[in-house]
Amino acid sequence: MPWLRNFIQLSATFTRRGLPPPPRKPSAIFGPPPSIAQLLQHFSSAARSTDPGLGPTKGDEKPRVVVLGSGWAGCRLIKDIDTKAYDIVCVSPRNHMVFTPLLASTCVGTLEFRSVAEPIGRIQPAISTEPGSYFFLANCTGVDFQNHQIQCQTVTEGAKTVDPWNFKIAYDKLVIASGAQASTFGIKGANEHAIFLREVHHAQEIRRKLLLNLMLSDVPGISDEEKRRLLHCVVVGGGPTGVEFSGELSDFIQKDVHKRYSHVKDYIHVTLVEANEILSSFDDRLRKYAIKQLTKSGVRLVRGIVKDVQSDKIILSDDTDIPYGVLVWSTGVGPSPFVNDLEVPKAPGGRIGIDEWLRIPSVQDVFAIGDCSGFLESTGRPVLPALAQVAERQGKYLAKLLNRLGKAGGGRADAAKDMDFGDQFVYRHLGSMATIGRYKALVDLRKSKEAKGLALAGFVSWFIWRSAYLTRVISWRNRFYVAINWLTTFVFGRDISRI
Amino acid sequence: MPWLRNFIQLSATFTRRGLPPPPRKPSAIFGPPPSIAQLLQHFSSAARSTDPGLGPTKGDEKPRVVVLGSGWAGCRLIKDIDTKAYDIVCVSPRNHMVFTPLLASTCVGTLEFRSVAEPIGRIQPAISTEPGSYFFLANCTGVDFQNHQIQCQTVTEGAKTVDPWNFKIAYDKLVIASGAQASTFGIKGANEHAIFLREVHHAQEIRRKLLLNLMLSDVPGISDEEKRRLLHCVVVGGGPTGVEFSGELSDFIQKDVHKRYSHVKDYIHVTLVEANEILSSFDDRLRKYAIKQLTKSGVRLVRGIVKDVQSDKIILSDDTDIPYGVLVWSTGVGPSPFVNDLEVPKAPGGRIGIDEWLRIPSVQDVFAIGDCSGFLESTGRPVLPALAQVAERQGKYLAKLLNRLGKAGGGRADAAKDMDFGDQFVYRHLGSMATIGRYKALVDLRKSKEAKGLALAGFVSWFIWRSAYLTRVISWRNRFYVAINWLTTFVFGRDISRI
Known part of the structure; x- marks a missing residue:
């Protein structure tokens, strides 16, 4: 203590x-x-507070909405919630939202890290100004649905003088938006040696490692073999993240490595390993276009199944060794241990099972949105893909629902039991986008895989892609910085300081 | 291996x-x-190279200047050296120069880290494009003056799969610009618990810790006592760095903490501990003005000598305990272990002894510039202060000298033995500047402590200070980013994402 x-x-x-x-x-x-x-x-003053957390809200206080997580779903909800009707408490191990579609660009310095991270306090100022609203840098360690209460533990990474601190928060409404975690399918060594691409610190690690390897490979006495290994960037997983990262990387190599590391430029290569097809959710023609463009810009596409990951090579199921210097893993997501431990009915894939109003039906006043949740089989609906646009739409829907309940006097715990929750959540897919480097992107505007619709590729779609993302970056500050980063990358090249 | x-x-x-x-x-x-x-x-190809480093230059190659370090002195030299006359090899544990006068601003997010870091490849493109010029991410571990050769070891921090690698570099001219290191005067615990303010990673650590403590102190159940400790920022050392950091911090508190962390705003304080006078090199009136301004903006000034540093408090020589959450140490610099180990005559303070042409007189073709060097007592000159402007002027002077020698055929090892080295290095002090937060700065334009001259304080000097620094940031890219950072800090406030 x-x-x-x-x-x-x-x-x-x-x-x-x-x-x-x-x-x-x-x-x-x-x-x-x-x-x-x-x-x-x-x-000198004051005795130690004996309050071990936030107790149930009283009659003269606003009802309390507790949100677990600060991703697309949670942040959209936090942004839209009516702070006159509710106090908001956000519990998350990071104090910002990551603008994930642009994260791959930060690994090579096309964009800067802070341009894609939005502090929660800027998304919803009430958490720092309202007396009953808070942001807690903590993980939720357990939920007591019966007593409308959660148990939390502070995140103290980086603080040598403080131990993790446990506290409780009573909720009137609980929104679980804690997301999923990178899935490695139990492949040995993947967790230890591969870098995922889900948080800003992952992107920072990739950038630092890439720059380190570029410099190490230039040192006299390093064998050609080892240079090739150090500068071999292997990406496992051919979804949009893997493809976008490969594209950014090959663009970085062609524009910046050739200019700034001309001694070793012939040793650097990118290999994308995928067990099936890359961009499997995209239109066939777009997929072919992507393969052509990636290959043209020097990305090697390898079809294979990884069976083992070692510190300097991966081994495929046919025993081929692929030595690497940087290994990035983006093979999709699965449920987190927190979600696995929650004792509620689950949807296919181990997600928290929800009904058409995004509620956990077995308990009162608890909702789940984003990648951690999926429709229960009893709803007859398919589990939605783990996409930013799904999460964001769910957050928006749920904020509206809660605001309506709050206005109708259903904000308190157990007060909305018999109320009408209004329209069900309906998801309409607006299309998929993926950039493939060098001012080229794919925009698939079909509503589903089977449907017909507009499919774009090339410079026009690159422009649409960039503009679309620019207007979706939440604050004006970050929109401005993304534009400035793109401008300076274009004019001066990417920054290669290893800080 | x-x-x-x-x-x-x-x-x-x-x-x-x-x-x-x-x-x-x-x-x-x-x-x-x-x-x-x-x-x-x-x-598949190639056998392991057997070259253990760079051998002596041959007749058909350019002579090789090896520069140790990438601070103000080394980088100015690298920038100005004539790449037609010489190949340049820079050896440094970081691949960028830090624009130190603005580093304090990055700790609270007034400026971003990359805006004050300039990659060496942008300062001197030849190191990445010329076949005989290199940058090596390494430390120099020894100098063989007799054989014109240095021993280096790669910096591999962050690389799990590579061990440090030793290699040799033969030089025609060697410039030691490896700088000094933070001095703790042997005070117990200072190295373990205090954060220095000399590198970008120090500023990153301060920013992360400050944001962590702001969030931890908001968690329910934390005692008032502990809140005050977590949010007590203690700065030891009242030189320009300590004063500038204190000023930035109090500005951050008044502008951003009050807005973004209003729950805990009354618990945060800054204390500046100094054994003598703050800003002792400045004009008396300016010093008084600084004290008045700092006190007005809430910085507590404590005169005291630190005798012990523990993980959560410092102890002064009169046994007063000062609990802290963040401890920043800026009490000046002393010689690094590398300089201590060099077997050459030393100047007062343990620096490498140099003559009027910045040479190490006892050996051939070796120069020392910046904070690691000082005039030998035999020159009758005083050791110059460890300031950016001294280092920068020495780098500029030495580049000119080496360029002249190179043109006159004295570039090779031992070729300049009997040549005329031209004018001696003369230092003229152009004045000192220190910012104290909130659009106020001190500019002391006197040539020396005893001389008379213009002394400014207030908004006008803040403006001069900012402009002066802006034009001294080396690349246009970084000048642009510094201006943009200042603009967005002014318009949107500082960024508080903890990434």
Whole structure:
């Protein structure tokens, strides 16, 4: 209990010295030793709070919506919720939302990391200004549906002097939007050696490693073999993320490596490994176009199944070794341990099972949205794909639903039991997009895989893609920075400082 | 020897399979399994290079200038050197120069990290394009003055699969610009617990820690005592760096913390601890103005000597405890272990002793510039302060000197023995500047501490300060980003994503 220990130490210190009355004004110049105690008088007051968390809301307080997670689903909900009707508490291990469709661009410096990260406080200012609204940097460790209460533990990574701290939060409404986690299909070594591409720190790690390997391979005495290994970037998984990253990488190689690392430029290569087809959800013609473009820009496409990942090579099911310097893994997502441990009926794929109003039907006042949730089989609906646009639409829908309930007096715990929840959630697919580097992108505007519709490729779709994303970046600050980053990358090239 | 191990593994793999002839063109679509070997044919060739480094330059090559370090001194030299007369090899543990006067601004997000880091390849493109010029991410581990040769070891932090690699570089001219290191005066615990403010990763650590503590202190159940500790930022050392950081911090608190962390805004404080006077090199009136402004913006000034640093408090020599959440240390610099180990006559303060032409007089073709060097007592000159402007002027002077020698045929090792080195290096102090937050800065234009001259304070000097720095940031890209950062900080506030 370091909190307690610190408290005792502090009390002892200040009690020992005896404290003068607080000075009226801070002293304007350096004082003699006694003034130190005066200047530090703010450490003297108050006993330790005994509140172990946030208790149930009282009649004079607003009802409390607790949101777990800060991804597309949670953030859209947080943004749209009516802060006059509710207090919002967001619990997440990161204090920002990641604009995932642009994350691949940050790995090579086309965009900067902060341009794709939006602080929750900017998405919903109430969490930092309203007395009853909070953001907690913590993980939810358990839900007590019966008592309308969750258990949390603070994230203290980076803090040497504080241990994780447990606390409870009572909720009136609970929204689980904690997302999924990268799936490795149990392949040995993948978790240890591969880098995923889901958070900003993953992109930072890829960028640092790539720049390190570029520099290491230039050192005298390194064999050609080892240079090729260090500079071999292997991407496992041919979905939009894998393809976009491969495209960005090959663009980085052709534009920046050739100019800034001309000694080793002939040693760097990109290989994309996929067990089936790349971009399997896209229109056939678009897929062929993507394969042609990627191959043209130097990306090697390998069809294979990875069976083992070692620190410097992957091994395919036919025993082919593929040595690598950087290994990026993007083979899709699966349920997180938190979702696995939740004792509620599950949807196919192990997701939290929800009904047509995104509720967990077996309990009161709990909803689940985004990648962590899926329609129960009893609804007769298919589980929706783990896409940003699904999550965002669900967050938007649920905010509206909760706002309506709140206005009708159903905001409190158990108050909406017999109320009408209104229209069901209906998802309409607006199309898929994937960039493939060098001012080229695919835009598939078909409503589903079987449907017919417009399918674009090339410069026009690159422009649409960039514009579409630019207007979806949430704050004006980040829209501005994304535009500025694109401009400076175009004019000056990408930044190669390894910081 | 992982290089060798990898080589053997790779050779074995590819020898076992037997290699088809390389395909003429990469296949445009996914091929059947045999094509994997084809696609990976680039791993098949070449034996391990036996070259353990760069040997002495030959008659048909340009003479080689080896520069140790990438700070103000080294980078100015690298920028100005005549790449037609010399090949340049830069050896440094970081691949960028840090624009140190603006580093304090990045700790709270007034500026972004990359805006103050300039990649060496942008400062001198020849190191990435000329066949004989290089940048090596490495530390110099020893100098063999007799044989004109240095020993280096690669920096492999972040690379799990490569061990540090040793190599040698022969030089025609050697410039030691490896800088100094933060000095803790042997105070127990300072190295473990304090954060220095000399590299970009220090600023990143401060920013992450500050944001973490702001969030941790908002968690329910944390005592008031512990909140005050977590949010107490203590700065030790009242030189320009400590004062600038304190000023930035109090500006961040008043502008951003009050808005974005209003729940805990009353718990955050800044204390600046200094054993003597703050800004001791500045004009008396300016110093008083600085004290007034800092106090007004809430910085507590404490005169005291730190005798012990623990994980959550510092202890002064009069036994006062000062609990802290973030501890920043900026009490000046001292010689690095590398400089201590160099067997050459030293200047006062343990720096490498140099003569009026910045040479190490006891050996041939070796120069030392920047914070690592100082005039030998025999020159009758004082050791210059460890300032960016001294280092930058020395780099500029030495580049000119070397260019002149190169043109006159004195570029090779031992070729300049009896040549005239021209004018001695003379340092003229152009004045000192320090910002104290909130659009206020001090500009001391006196030539020395005793001289008379213009001394400015307030908004006008803040403007001069900002403009002066803006034009000294080396590339247009970074000038542009610094301006954009200042603009967005002004319009939108600082970014608080903890990434």
